[in-house]
Amino acid sequence: MSTITGKKQLTLIFVLDESNKKILLGMKKRGFGHGKFNGFGGKVEKDETILEGAHRELEEEAFVTTPELHRVGLLLFTFENDPKALEVHVFKTNTYNGEPKESEEMRPEWFSYDAIPYDTMWYDDQYWLPIMLQDKHFIGRFDFKEDQTTIINEELKTIDTELPSEWEL
Numbered sequence: 001m002s003t004i005t006g007k008k009q010l011t012l013i014f015v016l017d018e019s020n021k022k023i024l025l026g027m028k029k030r031g032f033g034h035g036k037f038n039g040f041g042g043k044v045e046k047d048e049t050i051l052e053g054a055h056r057e058l059e060e061e062a063f064v065t066t067p068e069l070h071r072v073g074l075l076l077f078t079f080e081n082d083p084k085a086l087e088v089h090v091f092k093t094n095t096y097n098g099e100p101k102e103s104e105e106m107r108p109e110w111f112s113y114d115a116i117p118y119d120t121m122w123y124d125d126q127y128w129l130p131i132m133l134q135d136k137h138f139i140g141r142f143d144f145k146e147d148q149t150t151i152i153n154e155e156l157k158t159i160d161t162e163l164p165s166e167w168e169l
């Protein structure tokens, strides 16, 4: 495994309709993770907090806003031969304003909790997304090969205490 010398901070936001047991996912139309369903999100910019970045990405990619985002997970992803890891801050909300609309990056679609398209998502999602849907918090690390698909190493745990604010490398 290559040595990790730095990390990029990213956000990942899930809109839930808890009473109808549905989750809003977006089909990523371009860039990293192209062709996969995922939550909305992206890079945290220099002049904003992680939470501000999460609100901005949700609005830019799905055209919805929310008064509340709950931090539910912290994930670290590494890729073989890439010294920079991705630190992904995962949020959820059950409240939103506006109607989800297709953006340049994402095509939004609602899925029932029992029909989440894990086959068309990042490999790791099938493990931690169910934890989020059970209203629990998680922390995990997944090391991928350069192909961004094959897993070399994985660690995941559900936590009851508060999430750490960042991943100490």
Ligand SMILES: Nc1[nH]c(=O)nc2c1ncn2[C@H]1C[C@H](O)[C@@H](COP(=O)(O)OP(=O)(O)OP(=O)(O)O)O1
Residues within 6 Å of the ligand: 010, 011, 012, 013, 030, 031, 032, 033, 038, 039, 040, 041, 042, 043, 077, 086, 088, 122, 123, 124, 125
């Ligand atoms: N293994 C993984 N599992 C997962 O569920 N989400 C992941 C993931 N690795 C990255 N992500 C998420 C985090 C973030 O929301 C998104 C990648 O960020 P971006 O959409 O900003 O990437 P792009 O390279 O398309 O950025 P731009 O070119 O700036 O639009 O993918």
